[in-house]
Amino acid sequence: xxxxxxxxxxxxxxxxxxxxxxxxxxxxxxxxxxxxxxxxxxxxxxxxxxxxxxxxxxxxxxxxxxxxxxxxxxxxxxxxxxxxxxxxxxxxxxxxxxxxxxxxxxxxxxxxxxxxxxxxxxxxxxxxxxxxxxxxxx
Amino acid sequence: xxxxxxxxxxxxxxxxxxxxxxxxxxxxxxxxxxxxxxxxxxxxxxxxxxxxxxxxxxxxxxxxxxxxxxxxxxxxxxxxxxxxxxxxxxxxxxxxxxxxxxxxxxxxxxxxxxxxxxxxxxxx
Numbered sequence: 001x002x003x004x005x006x007x008x009x010x011x012x013x014x015x016x017x018x019x020x021x022x023x024x025x026x027x028x029x030x031x032x033x034x035x036x037x038x039x040x041x042x043x044x045x046x047x048x049x050x051x052x053x054x055x056x057x058x059x060x061x062x063x064x065x066x067x068x069x070x071x072x073x074x075x076x077x078x079x080x081x082x083x084x085x086x087x088x089x090x091x092x093x094x095x096x097x098x099x100x101x102x103x104x105x106x107x108x109x110x111x112x113x114x115x116x117x118x119x120x121x122x123x124x125x126x127x128x129x130x131x132x133x134x135x136x137x138x
Numbered sequence: 139x140x141x142x143x144x145x146x147x148x149x150x151x152x153x154x155x156x157x158x159x160x161x162x163x164x165x166x167x168x169x170x171x172x173x174x175x176x177x178x179x180x181x182x183x184x185x186x187x188x189x190x191x192x193x194x195x196x197x198x199x200x201x202x203x204x205x206x207x208x209x210x211x212x213x214x215x216x217x218x219x220x221x222x223x224x225x226x227x228x229x230x231x232x233x234x235x236x237x238x239x240x241x242x243x244x245x246x247x248x249x250x251x252x253x254x255x256x257x258x259x260x261x262x
Contacts, residue, residue, distance in 0.1 A: 026216075029213075033209040036209060078159070078160050078164070079166065107213065113256070122249050127246030
């Protein structure tokens with residue numbers, strides 16, 4: 001199982017879920033939080049107001065749903081692949097989140113930021129070329 | 139300053155939370171049966187592992203810090219800078235989970251960190 005193609009295929013399918021659900025969830029959370037706004041001060045009343053607004057936002061609930069789907073996929077893949085492999089490999093979501101931020105939220109993404117995201121993806125490719133498991137099964 | 143504190147919370151609590159969850163999942167073993175009943179049974183077993191609750195608590199702190207950060211900054215900035223957690227994750231995986239982090243993986247993590255620096259510089 002350690003070097004089987006099945007392990008790799010299963011791992012990459014789950015990584016695809018992780019790469020899609022996480023950015024979509026974050027973009028929905030961002031949309032929701034931009035509507036709520038940040039707390040004006042640290043008084044309990046102000047914080048309670050923000051929390052109430054957060055709980056009433058549909059975007060935030062959809063975002064939480066996407067992140068839950070991401071979390072389930074993430075937990076399952078961690079049962080057979082190394083954490084240090086899964087975590088960087090899921091960084092493709094950083095490129096997707098910028099694309100979604102640009103398309104869905106109309107954010108301005110500067111060339112320098114795109115360069116940074118491209119470098120992050122390069123780092124991901126380097127990490128993805130390593131074997132998903134370095135420890136033996138317990 | 140507040141944004142930096144929130145970022146540290148997102149990275150620190152998030153990474154340690156994931157490491158704790160990973161440790162719990164490793165203790166439970168690989169999932170072979172993906173039928174709903176089997177997954178529910180697996181979730182029930184996971185809920186009885188202490189590391190799982192420590193991890194979930196830390197990840198909750200990270201989540202609310204992320205929400206606060208998203209109310210202040212663009213998502214195309216916030217999410218890429220949280221990639222700094224890769225460095226913390228690789229160190230934690232080597233020390234806490236005793237995974238063998240190869241030179242190539244370290245190189246990848248280093249490149250990811252370089253990318254995060256560029257994204258940080260694009261802030262203003």
